[in-house]
Amino acid sequence: xxxxxDTERVAPARPAVPTEGRPGEVNVVVNxxxxxxxxxxxxxxxxxxxxxxxxxxxxKLSFEFFPPxxxxxxxxxxAAIRRLEPLAPRFVSVTYGxxxxxxxxxxxxxxxxxxxxxLTPAAHLTCVGATCAEVDEVARDYLEAGVRHVVALxxxxxxxxxxxxxxxxxxxxxxDLVRGLRRIADFDISVGAYPETHPAAASALxxxxxxxxxxxxxxxxxxxxxxxxxxxxxRFLDLCGAARITxxxxxxxxxxxxxxxxxxxxxxxGASVPSWMAKLFExxxxxxxxxxxxxxxxxxxxxxxxxxxGVDEFHFYTLNRADLTYAIAHLLGVRPRQxxxxxxxxxxxxxxxxxxxxxxxxxxxx
Numbered sequence: 461x462x463x464x465x466d467t468e469r470v471a472p473a474r475p476a477v478p479t480e481g482r483p484g485e486v487n488v489v490v491n492x493x494x495x496x497x498x499x500x501x502x503x504x505x506x507x508x509x510x511x512x513x514x515x516x517x518x519x520k521l522s523f524e525f526f527p528p529x530x531x532x533x534x535x536x537x538x539a540a541i542r543r544l545e546p547l548a549p550r551f552v553s554v555t556y557g558x559x560x561x562x563x564x565x566x567x568x569x570x571x572x573x574x575x576x577x578x579l580t581p582a583a584h585l586t587c588v589g590a591t592c593a594e595v596d597e598v599a600r601d602y603l604e605a606g607v608r609h610v611v612a613l614x615x616x617x618x619x620x621x622x623x624x625x626x627x628x629x630x631x632x633x634x635x636d637l638v639r640g641l642r643r644i645a646d647f648d649i650s651v652g653a654y655p656e657t658h659p660a661a662a663s664a665l666x667x668x669x670x671x672x673x674x675x676x677x678x679x680x681x682x683x684x685x686x687x688x689x690x691x692x693x694x695r696f697l698d699l700c701g702a703a704r705i706t707x708x709x710x711x712x713x714x715x716x717x718x719x720x721x722x723x724x725x726x727x728x729x730g731a732s733v734p735s736w737m738a739k740l741f742e743x744x745x746x747x748x749x750x751x752x753x754x755x756x757x758x759x760x761x762x763x764x765x766x767x768x769x770g771v772d773e774f775h776f777y778t779l780n781r782a783d784l785t786y787a788i789a790h791l792l793g794v795r796p797r798q799x800x801x802x803x804x805x806x807x808x809x810x811x812x813x814x815x816x817x818x819x820x821x822x823x824x825x826x
Contacts, residue, residue, distance in 0.1 A: 510764050518793035519763060520773040521547065522582075522710070525780055526555045527565035536780060537569070543782035545577055546796035547789055550773070553611050553650075556584040567598065571605040581607050582650065586615025587637050591629040595637065599644050609648040612637045612679065624660070635670070638677040651675070653682035653709055655696035659730040664699075672703050681707050683775045686714035688734055690765050711766060714777045715759040715784050716741070717751050752784055760791040 523544055528534035541552070554569045566583060573581035583602050585595065599610065614634045617624045626632040631640055634651055641647050651674040654667055661667035671682060682705075687693050693711055700709050716722050719741035726733050740758065744751050763774055778785045 510761075510768055516764070516767050516793070517772070518795070519767060520550050521789060521794060522550045522552065522773075522775045523785065524553045524555065524775065524777050525569070527569045528780075529565075533780075540778060540780050540782035541573070541577065541579070543786055544778070544789075545579055547786070547794055548797040549579065551580040551582045551609055553582040553584060553609075553775075556586050556613070556615065563598070567601065567605075570602065570607055574606040580609060582609035582611050582648075583607055584611045584613060585637065585641075586613050587626065587631040587633065588615035588624075589618060589627055589630075591627065592631055592640060593629075595631060596640060596644060599641055599647070603645055608645075609650070610641055611650045611652075611683070612641060612674075613652055633670075635673045635677050638674055638679050642678040649679045650681050650683050650710075651679040653684045653696075653700075654730070655684050655687050655693050656730055656732060659728075668699055668703055671700070672705055675705055675707055679707065681710055683710045684712045685729060685731055686712045686777060687731060688716075688737055688762070689732065690762060690769075692732070693766065694769060708773060710773050710775050711771060712775045712777060713759055713763060715755045715788060717748070717755045717781070717784060719751070720745070755784060756787045756791065759788045763788075763792055 525537060525541065528537045544552075552573065554566050554573070556563065556566050570581045570583040573579055585598060585602075587595070590598075602608075602610065612634050614624065614637075631637040638649055638651065641649055651671070653671050654661070657664045657667045658670075661670070675682065684693065684696070697709060714722070716737070719738070723733055723738075725731075737758070740754050741751060744754070766774070776785050776788070
């Protein structure tokens with residue numbers, strides 16, 4: 461993987477000889493009594509570390525929100541949107557509840573984004589609980605509202621159902637939904653990808669084959685379920701490349717401010733939580749401020765490591781909390797766009813060139 465060796469290169473232990481002196485410097489003998497603390501520091505390997513932030517271009521970001529359930533939450537959502545809008549994300553997506561339970565609120569939020577903001581909205585759309593004709597009607601409503609980007613997902617089973625079952629007369633899978641959207645209009649279509657394999661998949665290879673079919677049906681990018689171990693994502697990119705997938709596999713990034721909640725959700729969706737992360741949040745159940753600081757550092761480091769491996773686009777699951785996402789974006793060098801600066805367009809040609817070469821939570825299953 462190009463660039464990965466840059467983060468792993470180590471310098472040999474320094475010899476115990478005097479340094480070459482320069483004007484104004486004192487020669488130092490790199491030696492110390494055996495067994496001492498300084499000796500341990502001096503003889504350990506030297507790790508070059510990540511590139512300095514100034515050496516990396518700010519990444520391209522997109523943000524995900526979920527529709528509000530009541531007026532108070534709606535005010536919070538729009539405060540979050542307005543806070544993040546100046547960062548000029550490539551797009552912002554709005555989720556669809558399990559079983560299509562938030563369809564009306566999703567549509568209302570997405571339409572308002574198109575009307576009242578400078579943002580490019582992306583509407584989640586699922587196969588659950590509707591016929592093909594009903595789903596097609598929703599897609600045409602989005603077109604009329606000025607929405608050209610759809611996140612096409614199979615969808616979670618409705619409340620009370622343990623397994624997914626296609627709706628009679630509906631789209632059976634996300635692959636079919638992508639084809640249906642392509643028949644309606646030239647949508648920009650994102651689909652879900654699962655670096656640690658979809659929980660319902662028979663195997664990792666069958667899951668990868670399903671992703672390939674969604675891409676071949678007309679999807680322009682895939683957005684991954686969140687993950688915390690960067691090697692898992694990089695290995696997944698290698699598999700996508702071997703499967704001849706050529707669209708961007710955009711990593712989904714989840715800042716963790718509530719570790720116990722993430723543990724519970726990860727157990728349901730098949731995302732692994734590394735032991736080192738549990739150690740970081742240990743003893744902080746009643747210390748939300750410290751948790752947020754740790755969350756910002758961990759997410760920024762994850763992104764910077766992926767940047768060092770050539771990845772330059774990231775999708776943040778904001779959970780409608782703007783301040784944490786804003787802080788992470790700032791750490792990554794992303795700054796508010798000035799009024800005179802044009803928004804960066806997303807072109808299909810650019811997406812094709814970006815591909816998945818090492819420069820690979822979607823909430824609903826897809």
